[in-house]
Amino acid sequence: MFSQATKYAIKSVIYIWTQSLEDRKVSAKEIGQKIGAPEAFTAKILQNLTKAKIVGSIKGPNGGFFADESHANFNLKDVVKIVDGDQLFSGCSLGLHKCSEKNPCPLHFEVVKVRKEIDIMLTSKSLKHLAVEVIKGQTQLGNII
Amino acid sequence: MFSQATKYAIKSVIYIWTQSLEDRKVSAKEIGQKIGAPEAFTAKILQNLTKAKIVGSIKGPNGGFFADESHANFNLKDVVKIVDGDQLFSGCSLGLHKCSEKNPCPLHFEVVKVRKEIDIMLTSKSLKHLAVEVIKGQTQLGNII
DNA sequence: AACATATTGGATAATTTTATCCGAAATATA
């Protein structure tokens, strides 16, 4: 369902939020270690998330990645879109160029329902809320925290 | 959601069924052309589907791929599993090894709902039924038929 | 028997995704 890069991105962003809620900035290195992802690859993904302003970053000592109220309007769907584009959310799931309500592919109407659930999954909770659940120990990102 | 190979596989199988319902066997070449997929790559995918007995094949002149009542118990979920494995249906969507009801990842419970819809999408109609819809012009596989 | 058609299987190539490396830029601290 998600590319490897997107999996890392989702875990990274939630981890960044958990730490930002405790007023800590985190390095790409730390993030990679905590979520079990290769550090350099994680850094590349974080570059894109930063460029898209989904998280913030500061260079230098005591720098790192963080999230605050200025990033509170983004959700996991935005993260997925930044990393993987929006094939998951739009376009024909079988790759037909001319697929529409009037000229549907065999999966067209069923895919609508699947996508509705995917949307709910990725938009119903804020990134901050997801981080709070991790902090509370209700969910986990690895073998972390 | 689906790999390119799976997209081709789904379209191939449904196309084979449409032709088998008219008592025609079809070559890998014809399938590739009709569904807009590279012929050699399609042939490779068809090899796997044949090995899994999702469709039948006969070599030589007037040979080709076909489906009959002996293949009627398979559905699109089987096709997806043969080509892509079952990552879409099981395992943690974020790749966590220790993800469970008791120790869930942030998406665990939402993913259950998404997968329920994916299951419905891929199992509720038989391959034959999907082919009939194409034959009736209610759905399409390309710019075909 | 010879020939043409079609799948099968293996090897190879191209492309995309995943991953690594390194130097440059920014910045806090001593």
Place this chain on the structure above:
DNA sequence: TATATTTCGGATAAAATTATCCAATATGTT
């Protein structure tokens, strides 16, 4: 100012996916 830390950006490498090619096998037809 010098140094250490950290992101940024580009180049490169490795692995997986997608795609192509060709020879071998099977089989129907002439």
